[in-house]
Amino acid sequence: MNRFEGVKVLLTGAGSGIGRATALRLVSEGAAVYAVDRSCEGLTGTAAAATGPGRIVTRVADVCDEDAVVATVRAAAEGLGGIDVLVNVAGIHRTTPIARLTVADMERLFAVNAVGTALFCREALPHLPDGSGVIVNVASSAASHGNPYMTAYAASKGAVLAFSLSLAAEVAYRGIRVVPLSPGSVATPLAGPHVLPPDLDTSYYGRIRAPFGTGEPGQIAGVIAFAASRDAAYLTGAEIRADGGSHI
Numbered sequence: 001m002n003r004f005e006g007v008k009v010l011l012t013g014a015g016s017g018i019g020r021a022t023a024l025r026l027v028s029e030g031a032a033v034y035a036v037d038r039s040c041e042g043l044t045g046t047a048a049a050a051t052g053p054g055r056i057v058t059r060v061a062d063v064c065d066e067d068a069v070v071a072t073v074r075a076a077a078e079g080l081g082g083i084d085v086l087v088n089v090a091g092i093h094r095t096t097p098i099a100r101l102t103v104a105d106m107e108r109l110f111a112v113n114a115v116g117t118a119l120f121c122r123e124a125l126p127h128l129p130d131g132s133g134v135i136v137n138v139a140s141s142a143a144s145h146g147n148p149y150m151t152a153y154a155a156s157k158g159a160v161l162a163f164s165l166s167l168a169a170e171v172a173y174r175g176i177r178v179v180p181l182s183p184g185s186v187a188t189p190l191a192g193p194h195v196l197p198p199d200l201d202t203s204y205y206g207r208i209r210a211p212f213g214t215g216e217p218g219q220i221a222g223v224i225a226f227a228a229s230r231d232a233a234y235l236t237g238a239e240i241r242a243d244g245g246s247h248i
């Protein structure tokens with residue numbers, strides 16, 4: 001399948017996990033991917049693992065550094081000869097039991113997850129083609145379903161979801177689609193065991209039904225590829241939740 005032959009994609013968070021899997025998937029389907037991450041090492045690993053027919057260009061940038069985002073999007077548009085698709089995957093997680101919630105944690109989570117996503121949308125939109133441009137923003141099932149010790153992370157992802165729905169309404173007149181995608185629990189460094197300190201009661205997690213188990217990054221990348229492709233031409237302003245049935 002070469003659904004992305006000739007398609008130019010700007011992708012954040014490409015150095016690990018879901019973002020890396022998305023880069024590999026899109027390149028394998030023919031896309032030219034401009035891959036952004038704050039981790040140079042992560043991007044090098046992604047580029048090394050990518051196999052054509054598409055191609056990948058990498059750039060180190062912090063998604064919540066406004067000047068860096070402006071320069072990165074400009075460079076992506078020049079380097080690729082335009083931008084057809086923006087995929088915002090970069091994100092961080094922090095465990096924040098309410099008694100230990102700090103302003104610093106709240107601000108950092110919102111800066112990376114919500115502000116970073118918004119900045120890339122603002123800067124990329126002038127480049128996206130009317131009638132076919134697409135934005136896919138990775139939120140989280142935590143945006144709409146309760147999880148203990150995740151209040152601040154969930155709120156930042158709720159912001160991504162709400163931002164995406166309103167943006168979809170705002171740019172629909174241009175024929176540009178905006179799709180918020182909410183994964184459930186996926187096996188990546190972000191969701192490793194370190195996320196839950198041992199002193200917390202984690203029994204709740206054992207009670208969450210996950211009929212399809214923990215997800216793999218490639219399974220989310222497949223959904224992102226669908227949402228970004230012409231196969232999803234009638235899909236906009238609607239959340240896709242890919243959580244293996246955890247909240248059926």
Ligand SMILES: NC(=O)c1ccc[n+]([C@@H]2O[C@H](COP(=O)([O-])OP(=O)(O)OC[C@H]3O[C@@H](n4cnc5c(N)ncnc54)[C@H](O)[C@@H]3O)[C@@H](O)[C@H]2O)c1
Nearest residue numbers: 013015016017018038062063090091140185186188190191
């Ligand atoms: N893994 C899960 O269970 C899960 C569940 C729901 C949503 N998500 C979301 O999926 C996205 C990808 O997460 P993942 O699980 O692949 O995690 P990950 O840690 O493997 O990858 C995240 C990537 O984002 C990059 N990044 C973080 N902050 C950045 C910044 N300021 N600027 C540029 N790059 C930055 C990291 O360097 C890393 O390469 C995140 O938005 C995350 O919130 C993950």
